[in-house]
Amino acid sequence: MQLFVFIVAALMILVGAVGVIVRSHPVHAALSLVLTLFGVAVLFVAQDAHFLAAVQVIVYAGAIVVLFLFVIMLLGVDRAESLRIDPVKVQRPLAIIVGVGLCGLITASVIEGRKTLRARAAGIETATSVDGHDSNIKQLANDLFSNHVFAFEVTSVLLVIAVVGTVLLSRRPGKRGAADVLDEASSQ
Amino acid sequence: MMLAEITPTTTWYLILAAVLFSIGTVGVLVRRNPLVLFMCIELMLNAVNLSFVAMAKKLGDIGGQTTVFFVLVVAAAEVVVGLGIIVSILRKRPRATADDLAELKG
Numbered sequence: 628m629q630l631f632v633f634i635v636a637a638l639m640i641l642v643g644a645v646g647v648i649v650r651s652h653p654v655h656a657a658l659s660l661v662l663t664l665f666g667v668a669v670l671f672v673a674q675d676a677h678f679l680a681a682v683q684v685i686v687y688a689g690a691i692v693v694l695f696l697f698v699i700m701l702l703g704v705d706r707a708e709s710l711r712i713d714p715v716k717v718q719r720p721l722a723i724i725v726g727v728g729l730c731g732l733i734t735a736s737v738i739e740g741r742k743t744l745r746a747r748a749a750g751i752e753t754a755t756s757v758d759g760h761d762s763n764i765k766q767l768a769n770d771l772f773s774n775h776v777f778a779f780e781v782t783s784v785l786l787v788i789a790v791v792g793t794v795l796l797s798r799r800p801g802k803r804g805a806a807d808v809l810d811e812a813s814s815q
Numbered sequence: 816m817m818l819a820e821i822t823p824t825t826t827w828y829l830i831l832a833a834v835l836f837s838i839g840t841v842g843v844l845v846r847r848n849p850l851v852l853f854m855c856i857e858l859m860l861n862a863v864n865l866s867f868v869a870m871a872k873k874l875g876d877i878g879g880q881t882t883v884f885f886v887l888v889v890a891a892a893e894v895v896v897g898l899g900i901i902v903s904i905l906r907k908r909p910r911a912t913a914d915d916l917a918e919l920k921g
Binding site: 629630633637640641645647648653656660663664667671674675676678683686690691694695701702703718719721722723725726729730733741744745750751766767770771774775778785786788789792796797 | 823829831840845861864868873875876878887888894898901
Protein backbone atom coordinates (compact mmCIF):
# COMPACT_ATOMS: atom_id res chain seq x y z
CA MET A 628 0.00 0.00 0.00
CA GLN A 629 2.78 2.44 0.92
CA LEU A 630 4.61 1.43 -2.24
CA PHE A 631 1.50 2.16 -4.29
CA VAL A 632 1.07 5.60 -2.70
CA PHE A 633 4.73 6.41 -3.30
CA ILE A 634 4.64 5.36 -6.95
CA VAL A 635 1.46 7.29 -7.73
CA ALA A 636 2.68 10.42 -5.94
CA ALA A 637 6.11 10.20 -7.56
CA LEU A 638 4.50 9.90 -10.99
CA MET A 639 2.34 12.96 -10.24
CA ILE A 640 5.41 14.92 -9.15
CA LEU A 641 7.58 13.98 -12.12
CA VAL A 642 4.87 14.40 -14.77
CA GLY A 643 3.96 17.79 -13.31
CA ALA A 644 7.60 18.91 -13.08
CA VAL A 645 8.34 17.91 -16.67
CA GLY A 646 5.11 19.64 -17.68
CA VAL A 647 6.29 22.89 -16.08
CA ILE A 648 9.46 23.00 -18.14
CA VAL A 649 8.18 21.70 -21.49
CA ARG A 650 4.74 23.32 -21.85
CA SER A 651 5.14 26.47 -23.86
CA HIS A 652 1.98 28.10 -22.51
CA PRO A 653 2.42 29.72 -19.05
CA VAL A 654 -1.11 28.76 -17.93
CA HIS A 655 -0.44 25.09 -18.70
CA ALA A 656 2.85 25.32 -16.84
CA ALA A 657 1.06 26.73 -13.79
CA LEU A 658 -1.51 23.91 -13.86
CA SER A 659 1.31 21.34 -14.12
CA LEU A 660 2.85 23.00 -11.08
CA VAL A 661 -0.40 22.33 -9.17
CA LEU A 662 -0.06 18.61 -10.01
CA THR A 663 3.49 18.56 -8.63
CA LEU A 664 2.47 20.42 -5.47
CA PHE A 665 -0.36 17.96 -4.79
CA GLY A 666 2.03 15.05 -5.26
CA VAL A 667 4.41 16.57 -2.73
CA ALA A 668 1.50 17.05 -0.32
CA VAL A 669 0.61 13.34 -0.67
CA LEU A 670 4.20 12.38 0.16
CA PHE A 671 4.10 14.73 3.18
CA VAL A 672 1.12 12.75 4.49
CA ALA A 673 2.97 9.50 3.81
CA GLN A 674 5.89 10.84 5.89
CA ASP A 675 3.68 11.81 8.88
CA ALA A 676 3.83 15.56 8.22
CA HIS A 677 0.09 16.13 8.30
CA PHE A 678 0.16 19.82 9.18
CA LEU A 679 2.68 20.60 6.45
CA ALA A 680 0.58 18.70 3.90
CA ALA A 681 -2.41 20.91 4.72
CA VAL A 682 -0.27 24.05 4.57
CA GLN A 683 1.23 22.90 1.27
CA VAL A 684 -2.19 22.60 -0.32
CA ILE A 685 -3.51 25.85 1.15
CA VAL A 686 -0.48 28.08 0.66
CA TYR A 687 1.10 26.65 -2.49
CA ALA A 688 -1.79 25.27 -4.52
CA GLY A 689 -4.27 27.73 -3.08
CA ALA A 690 -2.38 31.01 -2.88
CA ILE A 691 0.87 30.95 -4.82
CA VAL A 692 -0.41 29.26 -7.99
CA VAL A 693 -3.50 31.47 -7.97
CA LEU A 694 -1.15 34.45 -7.70
CA PHE A 695 0.79 33.16 -10.72
CA LEU A 696 -2.41 32.68 -12.74
CA PHE A 697 -3.62 36.10 -11.66
CA VAL A 698 -0.43 37.77 -12.89
CA ILE A 699 -0.56 35.81 -16.17
CA MET A 700 -4.13 36.95 -16.79
CA LEU A 701 -3.54 40.51 -15.56
CA LEU A 702 -0.59 41.13 -17.85
CA GLY A 703 -2.02 39.27 -20.81
CA VAL A 704 1.20 37.31 -21.28
CA ASP A 705 -0.82 34.15 -21.77
CA ARG A 706 0.59 33.56 -25.22
CA ALA A 707 2.70 30.56 -25.99
CA GLU A 708 6.43 31.07 -25.85
CA SER A 709 8.09 29.55 -28.86
CA LEU A 710 10.35 26.80 -27.58
CA ARG A 711 11.88 26.34 -31.02
CA ILE A 712 13.99 29.48 -30.71
CA ASP A 713 17.25 28.71 -29.00
CA PRO A 714 18.79 32.08 -28.12
CA VAL A 715 22.21 30.70 -27.29
CA LYS A 716 23.24 27.77 -29.42
CA VAL A 717 24.67 25.44 -26.79
CA GLN A 718 22.35 26.45 -23.97
CA ARG A 719 19.87 23.55 -24.13
CA PRO A 720 22.40 20.68 -24.37
CA LEU A 721 24.53 22.28 -21.66
CA ALA A 722 21.47 22.69 -19.41
CA ILE A 723 20.52 19.04 -19.85
CA ILE A 724 24.09 17.93 -19.14
CA VAL A 725 24.15 20.08 -16.00
CA GLY A 726 20.77 18.67 -14.90
CA VAL A 727 21.72 15.03 -15.42
CA GLY A 728 25.08 15.61 -13.76
CA LEU A 729 23.49 17.31 -10.74
CA CYS A 730 20.95 14.51 -10.42
CA GLY A 731 23.64 11.84 -10.64
CA LEU A 732 25.83 13.64 -8.12
CA ILE A 733 23.07 14.04 -5.50
CA THR A 734 21.83 10.48 -6.04
CA ALA A 735 25.34 9.07 -5.64
CA SER A 736 25.89 11.01 -2.42
CA VAL A 737 22.50 9.92 -1.06
CA ILE A 738 23.21 6.26 -1.79
CA GLU A 739 26.74 6.58 -0.43
CA GLY A 740 25.57 8.24 2.79
CA ARG A 741 22.48 6.18 3.58
CA LYS A 742 24.33 3.97 6.06
CA THR A 743 24.95 6.94 8.33
CA LEU A 744 21.26 7.77 8.68
CA ARG A 745 19.96 6.76 12.07
CA ALA A 746 17.42 8.14 14.49
CA ARG A 747 18.84 10.61 17.00
CA ALA A 748 15.87 12.34 18.56
CA ALA A 749 12.63 11.45 20.29
CA GLY A 750 10.75 10.69 17.10
CA ILE A 751 7.79 12.21 15.34
CA GLU A 752 4.44 11.73 17.00
CA THR A 753 1.51 10.77 14.86
CA ALA A 754 -2.12 10.07 15.55
CA THR A 755 -1.42 6.35 15.38
CA SER A 756 1.70 6.31 17.57
CA VAL A 757 0.20 8.29 20.45
CA ASP A 758 -3.31 9.13 21.54
CA GLY A 759 -4.86 12.17 19.98
CA HIS A 760 -5.59 13.26 16.46
CA ASP A 761 -3.53 16.44 16.45
CA SER A 762 -0.28 15.16 17.96
CA ASN A 763 1.79 16.17 14.93
CA ILE A 764 0.54 19.76 15.13
CA LYS A 765 1.18 19.86 18.88
CA GLN A 766 4.72 18.59 18.52
CA LEU A 767 5.45 21.01 15.67
CA ALA A 768 3.99 23.92 17.65
CA ASN A 769 6.04 23.00 20.73
CA ASP A 770 9.23 23.05 18.66
CA LEU A 771 8.27 26.21 16.80
CA PHE A 772 7.33 28.28 19.84
CA SER A 773 10.13 27.10 22.10
CA ASN A 774 13.25 26.55 20.01
CA HIS A 775 12.48 28.80 17.05
CA VAL A 776 10.39 31.58 18.54
CA PHE A 777 12.81 34.36 17.53
CA ALA A 778 12.89 33.13 13.91
CA PHE A 779 9.10 33.03 13.99
CA GLU A 780 8.92 36.67 15.07
CA VAL A 781 11.45 37.70 12.41
CA THR A 782 9.24 35.96 9.86
CA SER A 783 6.44 38.41 10.59
CA VAL A 784 8.82 41.31 9.91
CA LEU A 785 9.78 39.65 6.62
CA LEU A 786 6.15 39.37 5.56
CA VAL A 787 5.44 43.02 6.37
CA ILE A 788 8.51 44.11 4.38
CA ALA A 789 7.40 41.93 1.44
CA VAL A 790 3.90 43.41 1.41
CA VAL A 791 5.11 47.03 1.66
CA GLY A 792 7.80 46.42 -0.96
CA THR A 793 5.33 44.93 -3.41
CA VAL A 794 2.89 47.80 -2.99
CA LEU A 795 5.71 50.26 -3.67
CA LEU A 796 6.99 48.27 -6.66
CA SER A 797 3.70 47.80 -8.44
CA ARG A 798 2.30 51.28 -7.90
CA ARG A 799 1.85 53.14 -11.17
CA PRO A 800 4.19 56.14 -11.26
CA GLY A 801 2.75 59.52 -12.18
CA LYS A 802 -0.70 58.84 -10.83
CA ARG A 803 -1.94 60.40 -7.66
CA GLY A 804 -2.16 57.94 -4.81
CA ALA A 805 -5.03 57.65 -2.37
CA ALA A 806 -2.98 59.48 0.28
CA ASP A 807 -2.77 62.65 -1.84
CA VAL A 808 -6.52 62.63 -2.42
CA LEU A 809 -7.11 62.29 1.30
CA ASP A 810 -4.73 65.18 2.03
CA GLU A 811 -6.58 67.46 -0.38
CA ALA A 812 -9.95 66.45 1.00
CA SER A 813 -8.87 67.27 4.54
CA SER A 814 -7.31 70.62 3.57
CA GLN A 815 -10.48 71.87 1.92
CA MET B 816 9.03 -11.17 -1.30
CA MET B 817 5.59 -9.82 -2.06
CA LEU B 818 5.49 -6.59 -3.98
CA ALA B 819 3.06 -5.08 -1.50
CA GLU B 820 5.48 -5.63 1.38
CA ILE B 821 8.13 -3.34 -0.04
CA THR B 822 7.98 -0.03 1.79
CA PRO B 823 9.66 3.01 0.27
CA THR B 824 12.72 3.97 2.32
CA THR B 825 14.15 7.41 2.97
CA THR B 826 16.63 6.87 0.14
CA TRP B 827 13.76 6.65 -2.35
CA TYR B 828 12.37 9.96 -1.17
CA LEU B 829 15.78 11.62 -1.33
CA ILE B 830 16.40 10.36 -4.86
CA LEU B 831 12.96 11.58 -5.93
CA ALA B 832 13.82 14.97 -4.42
CA ALA B 833 17.13 14.97 -6.32
CA VAL B 834 15.34 14.28 -9.61
CA LEU B 835 12.78 17.02 -8.90
CA PHE B 836 15.54 19.49 -8.03
CA SER B 837 17.41 18.66 -11.24
CA ILE B 838 14.27 19.16 -13.34
CA GLY B 839 13.81 22.56 -11.69
CA THR B 840 17.44 23.45 -12.43
CA VAL B 841 17.09 22.51 -16.10
CA GLY B 842 13.92 24.60 -16.26
CA VAL B 843 15.66 27.67 -14.82
CA LEU B 844 18.49 27.25 -17.34
CA VAL B 845 16.27 26.62 -20.38
CA ARG B 846 13.13 28.71 -20.07
CA ARG B 847 13.03 32.41 -20.93
CA ASN B 848 9.63 33.51 -19.63
CA PRO B 849 10.26 35.11 -16.21
CA LEU B 850 7.00 33.69 -14.80
CA VAL B 851 7.98 30.14 -15.74
CA LEU B 852 11.42 30.74 -14.23
CA PHE B 853 9.66 31.44 -10.93
CA MET B 854 7.65 28.24 -11.23
CA CYS B 855 10.90 26.30 -11.71
CA ILE B 856 12.31 27.90 -8.56
CA GLU B 857 9.18 26.69 -6.74
CA LEU B 858 9.93 23.18 -8.02
CA MET B 859 13.42 23.36 -6.53
CA LEU B 860 12.07 24.63 -3.19
CA ASN B 861 9.58 21.76 -3.11
CA ALA B 862 12.35 19.23 -3.74
CA VAL B 863 14.24 20.61 -0.75
CA ASN B 864 11.07 20.54 1.38
CA LEU B 865 10.50 16.92 0.43
CA SER B 866 13.99 15.90 1.49
CA PHE B 867 13.65 17.85 4.77
CA VAL B 868 10.43 15.99 5.62
CA ALA B 869 11.94 12.63 4.67
CA MET B 870 14.95 13.33 6.90
CA ALA B 871 12.70 14.47 9.76
CA LYS B 872 10.87 11.14 9.57
CA LYS B 873 14.05 9.09 9.35
CA LEU B 874 15.99 10.89 12.08
CA GLY B 875 12.92 11.24 14.30
CA ASP B 876 13.52 14.96 14.64
CA ILE B 877 10.62 17.40 14.31
CA GLY B 878 13.09 20.20 13.49
CA GLY B 879 13.01 19.20 9.84
CA GLN B 880 9.31 19.91 9.66
CA THR B 881 9.79 23.25 11.43
CA THR B 882 12.38 24.19 8.82
CA VAL B 883 9.92 23.35 6.04
CA PHE B 884 7.44 25.69 7.71
CA PHE B 885 9.94 28.57 7.47
CA VAL B 886 10.82 27.65 3.89
CA LEU B 887 7.13 27.92 3.00
CA VAL B 888 6.89 31.39 4.53
CA VAL B 889 10.04 32.64 2.81
CA ALA B 890 8.86 31.14 -0.51
CA ALA B 891 5.57 33.02 -0.21
CA ALA B 892 7.38 36.32 0.48
CA GLU B 893 9.79 35.65 -2.39
CA VAL B 894 6.95 35.00 -4.85
CA VAL B 895 5.15 38.17 -3.79
CA VAL B 896 8.21 40.40 -4.29
CA GLY B 897 9.29 38.61 -7.46
CA LEU B 898 5.88 38.89 -9.08
CA GLY B 899 5.80 42.58 -8.13
CA ILE B 900 9.08 43.11 -10.00
CA ILE B 901 7.89 41.05 -12.98
CA VAL B 902 4.60 42.98 -13.15
CA SER B 903 6.40 46.32 -13.24
CA ILE B 904 8.84 45.09 -15.94
CA LEU B 905 6.19 43.48 -18.12
CA ARG B 906 3.92 46.50 -17.85
CA LYS B 907 6.62 48.58 -19.50
CA ARG B 908 7.69 45.93 -22.02
CA PRO B 909 5.00 43.28 -22.54
CA ARG B 910 7.23 40.87 -24.46
CA ALA B 911 10.21 40.97 -22.11
CA THR B 912 12.08 37.71 -21.54
CA ALA B 913 14.72 36.75 -19.03
CA ASP B 914 17.35 38.12 -21.42
CA ASP B 915 15.87 41.61 -21.08
CA LEU B 916 16.20 41.72 -17.30
CA ALA B 917 19.39 43.73 -17.74
CA GLU B 918 16.86 46.59 -17.95
CA LEU B 919 16.86 46.55 -14.16
CA LYS B 920 20.31 48.08 -14.14
CA GLY B 921 19.93 51.54 -12.66
